[in-house]
Amino acid sequence: MEQTGQERNIMQPGEIMPLDAGDAGYGSVPGPVLAGGVGGTETTPLLIPVPGPDRPQRWKPMTKEELEAAAGGPGWRRVRCYLVVLFWFAWVAMLAISIAIIVISPRPVATPLKWWQKTVFYQLEPDLLTEANDEGSEDINAVCEQLPYLRSLGIGAIILEGVFDKKASNLNFTGKNLGTLAQIKHLLTESSKADLKVLLDFCDLNLLGHPTVSGNTDEPSNASAVVQYAVRFWLEQGVAGFAICDTDVAYSEKTLLEWRGVFKEFGSEDDESRIVVVKQTADALRPLIHSSQVNVSLVDVIMRPILPYSHHVLSAQEVADAIETHLQAPEEDIWPSWTVGGKASRDLKSLLLVLMMTLPGTPTVQYDEDIDQTQNASLKVGPLQSMTGEAADTRGDEEKRKRLAASLFTTLSHSRAREEALLCGTFTFLPFNSSSNMSSSNSTHSSPPILAFLRSWGCVHFLILLNVGPECHALDPAWAPSLPEAGVFVASTGMDRLGSTSLYKLILQPHEAIMIKVFEAGSYR
Incomplete structure (x- = not known):
C-alpha cells in the first residue's frame, strides 16, 4: 500500500531524526528557497542581506555596424556640419585678428640703403703708404698689398687723395710715387678683386682750368667738355665716384648736371652705383654756385667735420661743445658722412672713432697708422728680448696700442654692418x-x-x-x-x-x- 508524504514524514519508534530533515527538521532555519536548491539548510545564512538597488548596466562600446548605422543618421550629419563651419570660422577669425595686429602695430619701416650708405669710407694718400714701406718702394704695390687687409677691417670704399698734381696742366697721375697710368689701373683692378670701391678726390683741383685730361690733342678743347671727358675716362677705368669741395669751381649746378648725364651712360636711370661726394669746409654747406637754391639731388653724400677746423689742438671742452652741437642738430634730407675734421688730443682719437661709427650716416676715416698693416708688421721684426728695458717696454706698449686700435675698428665696423639700429635706426x-x-x-x-x-x-x-x-x-x-x-x-x-x-x-x-x-x-x- 503506497504511503503518502505525510505518512513518510512521521517518525517511527527507534528512528533518529536527520539533521537536514527539511523545514521541520532540527536546527533548520526557515528561509527563502535558493534558486536551484531544495530549500533552506544549515548552509543558509542566518542574516539575510537587504537587496540593494539594481547596479547600472555597464557601458558597452558600439560595434562597427552599430557605429556606422548611427553615424549615417541625420543628427550626426548636422553635428559634423556645425563643427566644420565652427572650425573654419574660428580659423578665419584668428587669421583676421593676426593681420589686424600686424597692420596696426607700430614697426620700423626698412628703407633700402645704397652701397655708400652701408659702407665705411677710408681716406688714403698712397704717398703715405709708400713712404711707410720698409723697403722704400716707389710704386703702388704698397697700396695694393694692403687692400685685402683693409677689406677685412670692414672698409668698403677708398677715397684716393693726393693722386693729382694740383699745379699740372692735365689730369695725369703725377704724384711722386704713382708715376704712370698703368699703375693706377693696376690699383683699380686689385681693388675690385678685394671688393673695394675707389673714389677719386678732385678737391682743390681747378678742373675747369685744365685744357686737356692726358695731353691728347684729340680731346675736346672747351672746359665743360674736358670735365665730362675726364669723368667718363675714369668711370671707364672702374672708378665708383668723385669727391670735390664745396669751395671748388666744379661745385655748381651746371657741372653736376653734366656729371649726372655722364653717370647715366654707365647705368640705368635709377642706377646710383656712381656717386658725388662733397666735402663741407665750413660750419654750414655752401650753396651751389650759380644756383638760386641748393639742389641736394645733385649730391649723394655731404662729408661733414665733427670738429671745427683750427690751427691749434682743441680742448676737451671745445670738443664736447662741437659734438653736442652736432648731436642736437636736426636731421637733414641729404645723407651725411662724418669725419673728424679739426685737431684733437690723441687721448680722444678712439672716442671720436666710436662717435663716427655710431652716428647716423657714413663714417669717413682718415689714414691711420695704427691700423696700417705695414706699420704693424715693422713692430714685430726682431726679438723683443734683445732690446733694452725701456726700449722693450715702449715697443711692447706700441704693439698693444696698435692691436687694440685694429680690434676696436673691426668691432665697430662689423657691428655697424650687421645691426639695422646703427645703419638706419x-x-x-x-x-x-x-x-x-x-x-x-x-x-x-x-x-x-x-x-x-x-x-x-x-x-x-x-x-x-x-x-x-x-x-x-x-x-x-x-x-x-x-x-x-x-x-x-x-x-x-x-x-x-x-x-x-x-x-x-x-x-x-x-x-x-x-x-x-x-x-x-x-x-x-
Whole structure:
C-alpha cells in the first residue's frame, strides 16, 4: 500500500531524526528557497542581506555596424556640419585678428640703403703708404698689398687723395710715387678683386682750368667738355665716384648736371652705383654756385667735420661743445658722412672713432697708422728680448696700442654692418646728468659733461656714452628712467669691457666711449 508524504514524514519508534530533515527538521532555519536548491539548510545564512538597488548596466562600446548605422543618421550629419563651419570660422577669425595686429602695430619701416650708405669710407694718400714701406718702394704695390687687409677691417670704399698734381696742366697721375697710368689701373683692378670701391678726390683741383685730361690733342678743347671727358675716362677705368669741395669751381649746378648725364651712360636711370661726394669746409654747406637754391639731388653724400677746423689742438671742452652741437642738430634730407675734421688730443682719437661709427650716416676715416698693416708688421721684426728695458717696454706698449686700435675698428665696423639700429635706426639725443666727479673733486674747473645718445630699431637699442673730459663719471640712477637698467658691452675705447652690466653701477673712465646694447630685465635681444 503506497504511503503518502505525510505518512513518510512521521517518525517511527527507534528512528533518529536527520539533521537536514527539511523545514521541520532540527536546527533548520526557515528561509527563502535558493534558486536551484531544495530549500533552506544549515548552509543558509542566518542574516539575510537587504537587496540593494539594481547596479547600472555597464557601458558597452558600439560595434562597427552599430557605429556606422548611427553615424549615417541625420543628427550626426548636422553635428559634423556645425563643427566644420565652427572650425573654419574660428580659423578665419584668428587669421583676421593676426593681420589686424600686424597692420596696426607700430614697426620700423626698412628703407633700402645704397652701397655708400652701408659702407665705411677710408681716406688714403698712397704717398703715405709708400713712404711707410720698409723697403722704400716707389710704386703702388704698397697700396695694393694692403687692400685685402683693409677689406677685412670692414672698409668698403677708398677715397684716393693726393693722386693729382694740383699745379699740372692735365689730369695725369703725377704724384711722386704713382708715376704712370698703368699703375693706377693696376690699383683699380686689385681693388675690385678685394671688393673695394675707389673714389677719386678732385678737391682743390681747378678742373675747369685744365685744357686737356692726358695731353691728347684729340680731346675736346672747351672746359665743360674736358670735365665730362675726364669723368667718363675714369668711370671707364672702374672708378665708383668723385669727391670735390664745396669751395671748388666744379661745385655748381651746371657741372653736376653734366656729371649726372655722364653717370647715366654707365647705368640705368635709377642706377646710383656712381656717386658725388662733397666735402663741407665750413660750419654750414655752401650753396651751389650759380644756383638760386641748393639742389641736394645733385649730391649723394655731404662729408661733414665733427670738429671745427683750427690751427691749434682743441680742448676737451671745445670738443664736447662741437659734438653736442652736432648731436642736437636736426636731421637733414641729404645723407651725411662724418669725419673728424679739426685737431684733437690723441687721448680722444678712439672716442671720436666710436662717435663716427655710431652716428647716423657714413663714417669717413682718415689714414691711420695704427691700423696700417705695414706699420704693424715693422713692430714685430726682431726679438723683443734683445732690446733694452725701456726700449722693450715702449715697443711692447706700441704693439698693444696698435692691436687694440685694429680690434676696436673691426668691432665697430662689423657691428655697424650687421645691426639695422646703427645703419638706419632712429637717433635720440639723451640729456645727461652725471654724479659727482670720482677723481678730482677739488678741481677748480668743471669737467665736460657726459654725452649720450640712443640708436633704436624696433626693440633693439644701442646706448652710446661719451666721456670727453679727463675725469671719471658715474651714472646718475635718475638720469634716464625710461631706459632699461641692464645691458651688454659691445665695444669700448679700451676694449676692456666685456659681458653684462648695470647702468646704475657704470663708471666711465677719462676720455672713454662705450657702446652698450640695452635690453629688458630677464631677456636678451
